[in-house]
Structure formats: structure tokens, C-alpha cells
Amino acid sequence: MTGFLMARRVSPQSKAFDLLLAGGLTLFFGFLSLAQAQFAGVVGVALLVPLIWRRSYPELVFFGVSAIAVLQWLAGIELQAGNIGLLVALYTISVYGEVRFSRIALGIGGLGVLMATARYWANSDWRQQITMMVAFGSVVFGVWAFGERRRTRGLYVAQLEERAVQAERDRDREATLAVTNERTRIAREIHDVVAHGLSIMIVQADGGLYAADASPEQAKKALATIGDTGRASLTEMRKMLGLLKQDEQNELDPNQPRPQPGVSSLPELVENVREAGLTVDYEVTGTPRDLPALLGLTAYRIVQEGLTNTLKHAGPGARTSVTLDFGREMLTVVVTDDGRGGGVAPSSDAGHGLVGMRQRASISGGTVNAGPKAGGGYEVVAKLPYAGPADQ
Incomplete structure (x- = not known):
């Protein structure tokens, strides 16, 4: 009984549409029914008025309209224009009703076709009876199938939207x-x-x-x-x-500090990557200078992450170049590859490595730009000013 009595949530726009639809059908087909059968045409109107609540109570409306149609059949009242309300109610329950009731509604629709054929074409030739049975049965099944297809499509779209929302939540959580x-x-x-x-x-x-x-x-x-x-x-x-802007619980022993890598450690890093099988060209331009420990560490980590990404994504046979340009006001770090090997395209999604590089660069007041190059390959460009935001 829950499916009958519990109202669905319907938006005000949908309620207004249902009211206009039921009103329009009642005015047009109800008028035709009254003109066709006069007093008996009231049955046609009764088949249309309940459509006002078709989306709020789809099962109740369908079975209510079906009950009126059974009374019409028992009373021997001819088919009227208002009987179109049965098709609208069948479509509604197939779209918005519970699946089990939708299947029952299809069976009732098929039974109604047999009842109508037996009553209203009882004296017709058997060929005409079969023709009418097939015609009405096709209409009933077509209306139900169209509604079922819309229900399935709606569920599919809802699942896609839910997956998209969940994926966005997961992506935001992972980024955080x-x-x-x-x-x-x-x-x-x-x-x-x-x-x-x-x-x-x-x-x-x-x-x-x-x-x-x-x-x-x-x-x-x-x-x-x-x-x-x-x-x-x-x-x-x-x-x-x-x-x-937050307190960190440091687990390291301050009495035993570890030396931090800097730009002077880059030749050793490049050599280690070469031993791993990647062809790397290393070049230093400009006039090298002593860098603050944090700035040197940032440059080292950016090159390290760039080379790691090349090993992962550039494919076998790719060539990589690392360039350090000591300008007048900033250090420019460029890590680029041609991606000629397996050609695995870099992901457009900003992964954890890129997040880390940008975070490190921002501490020193710098920036990191990364993305595919024209003609293939990938490039990471970091600009790190010698005077950070705290020094200006």
C-alpha cells in the first residue's frame, strides 16, 4: 500500500504542467465525451480529472482510472474520447510508478484490450476482432514501452549524475x-x-x-x-x-639534522636517472650563484618530479632535457621531453606531483606551468625569484 498512498515529490513546475494537461484533456476530450454520450459522457470526464495527480500518485491514479473503465464496461457504455485518460495513466505509471506496479499495469492493459474486443466487437467478423485486438494491443504496449524506456533513461542519467558528483567529491578529497x-x-x-x-x-x-x-x-x-x-x-x-598557517608536529630530531639536496645535487640526480635508462641532457646557463637552502631544495624537487613524470609517461626512447637558467632576478627551471617512445599522453588532470611542484614554488614566491608541447612531448617550467615574498 506504500506505493499507493505515499506521494512522490513533484516540483511546482511539474504540478502546474499536470494541472494544465489534465485541464486541457478534460476540456477537449471531456467535451467530446459529453457531446457523444451526454449523461454517460460523465464517465469520460471522470477518466480525465484524476490525471491532475498523475505524478504525485501514479499507481493510485492508474488503478482508479482502470476501476472507472471497468464500471464503464460493466454498464455497457461505449468507448469515448475520454478513454484516452487510460493511456495517459498507463504511461505515467510506467515512468514514475514502482516497477512491480508498472508490470501489473501492462497486464491490466492487455486484459482491457481483450475485454473491450469481447464487448464492443462481439458481433463483428473474426478478422475484424483480431484486427482491433492487435491494433489496441499495439497502442497499449507501445505507450507502456515508451514510458518504460523513459524511466530507464532517467535512471541511467541519474546514475551518471550521481557518479559525476561522487567522482568530483573524490577528486576534491584527494586534492585536499x-x-x-x-x-x-x-x-x-x-x-x-x-x-x-x-x-x-x-x-x-x-x-x-x-x-x-x-x-x-x-x-x-x-x-x-x-x-x-x-x-x-x-x-x-x-x-x-x-x-x-598551521602548526606541524615535527617527528624529526632537531639535534640530528639531515643535509638537504640543492642545485649542486642535480648532476647526481641526473646521473641516477640516466642509469635508469632515460636519456637526459643537463645544461646550466647564466651565472650560477649561491641560493637559499629552501630555493635550492625547491628547484631540486621540481626537477626530480619532472624526471619522474617523464619516466612514467613519456614512453621508452624519449629524450629529456633539464635546463637551469640563472637570470638576474630569478632562477628558471625547465624540464622537457619529446615523448617519442610509447607516447603515453600526460593526463590533463593535475596530479599530486604537479600539486606538489606548485605548492613548493609558491612558498618561494614562484610559479610552475606544466602541459603538453606543440608537436608532442611535455614541458614543466618553473620560475623561482631569488627574493621570495618574505624578503620583499
Whole structure:
């Protein structure tokens, strides 16, 4: 009884359409029924009025209209224009009703065809009876099948929309997790940089203390190193706090800092990639200079990620080039490949690697652009200013 009594959720626009449809059918076909059978034409009107609630109660409307049609058959009232309400109700239940009731409605429609043929064409030739039975049966089944097809299509579209929404949620969640994980890793690496700088300051301070009396010049150099290192460490800390805006629980021992890779470690990285089977050309242009530890680490990680993506996606036989251009105001890092091997096209989706590269570059006030090249291949271009946002 739930399918009969529980109303479907229908939008105001759909309700208004159903009201106009039922009203229009009642005015037109109901008038024809009244003109055709006068008092008996009231039955035709009764078959059309319930269509106002066809989408709210599709099962109740169909079986209600069918009951009126049975009374019409029992009373011997001829078929009228208002009987079109039966077809509209059948279509409605096949689209909006429960599947089990839709199947029952089809059976009732077939039974109605047999009943109508037996009553209204009982005295006709058997050929005419078969013709009318086939004709009415085809109409009934066609209306039901059309509604069933629309139901199936609606369910399919709804599933596609749900999958799209779920995929978008998963993509957003994965992107958020990627950014969070990358920020955590960056914070830990900055922790190592700062801890390494503090260790240098401690060593220089101890050395300067012992050399203060015997060698004032050495003490001055130690103090100068302490000042430079302290300012650099403070700059890195400001960058971290300004971007991440969150506290990180550092699991590393600050008393045992690890050396961080920089641009000086790139030749070793390139050589390791060459040993893995990738052809890599490495070039440095401009006048090399000493870079802040964080900037050097950022350049190293961008090249590392770019080479990793080339190994994954460029295919066998691809050639790769890594270029470091030391300009006047910024370092430009370019990682490019020709993708001539297997030719696996890079995904258009910004993966975790690209998220990480952009996140690292943004800490130093830089940018990363990545995408396919004209003619094939892939290119990553990072522009990293020497003076980061905290230094300006």
C-alpha cells in the first residue's frame, strides 16, 4: 500500500504542467465525451480529472482510472474520447510508478484490450476482432514501452549524475589530502633546513667563543656566519608560517639534522636517472650563484618530479632535457621531453606531483606551468625569484 498512498515529490513546475494537461484533456476530450454520450459522457470526464495527480500518485491514479473503465464496461457504455485518460495513466505509471506496479499495469492493459474486443466487437467478423485486438494491443504496449524506456533513461542519467558528483567529491578529497600531505612534508623539510642552520650557528658560536681572545679575526668571521645563517633561517621560518598557517608536529630530531639536496645535487640526480635508462641532457646557463637552502631544495624537487613524470609517461626512447637558467632576478627551471617512445599522453588532470611542484614554488614566491608541447612531448617550467615574498 506504500506505493499507493505515499506521494512522490513533484516540483511546482511539474504540478502546474499536470494541472494544465489534465485541464486541457478534460476540456477537449471531456467535451467530446459529453457531446457523444451526454449523461454517460460523465464517465469520460471522470477518466480525465484524476490525471491532475498523475505524478504525485501514479499507481493510485492508474488503478482508479482502470476501476472507472471497468464500471464503464460493466454498464455497457461505449468507448469515448475520454478513454484516452487510460493511456495517459498507463504511461505515467510506467515512468514514475514502482516497477512491480508498472508490470501489473501492462497486464491490466492487455486484459482491457481483450475485454473491450469481447464487448464492443462481439458481433463483428473474426478478422475484424483480431484486427482491433492487435491494433489496441499495439497502442497499449507501445505507450507502456515508451514510458518504460523513459524511466530507464532517467535512471541511467541519474546514475551518471550521481557518479559525476561522487567522482568530483573524490577528486576534491584527494586534492585536499595531497595538498595537506605535501604541506606536511614541506614543513618537515623546512624544519631540517632551519635545524641545520641552527646547528651551524651553535658550532660557529662555540668556535668564536674559544677564539675570541686568541684570534679576534676568526671570532669576527664566526659572528658574521652566525648572523647570515640566522637571517636565512628566520626567512625560511617566516615563509613557512606565512604559507602553511598551521602548526606541524615535527617527528624529526632537531639535534640530528639531515643535509638537504640543492642545485649542486642535480648532476647526481641526473646521473641516477640516466642509469635508469632515460636519456637526459643537463645544461646550466647564466651565472650560477649561491641560493637559499629552501630555493635550492625547491628547484631540486621540481626537477626530480619532472624526471619522474617523464619516466612514467613519456614512453621508452624519449629524450629529456633539464635546463637551469640563472637570470638576474630569478632562477628558471625547465624540464622537457619529446615523448617519442610509447607516447603515453600526460593526463590533463593535475596530479599530486604537479600539486606538489606548485605548492613548493609558491612558498618561494614562484610559479610552475606544466602541459603538453606543440608537436608532442611535455614541458614543466618553473620560475623561482631569488627574493621570495618574505624578503620583499
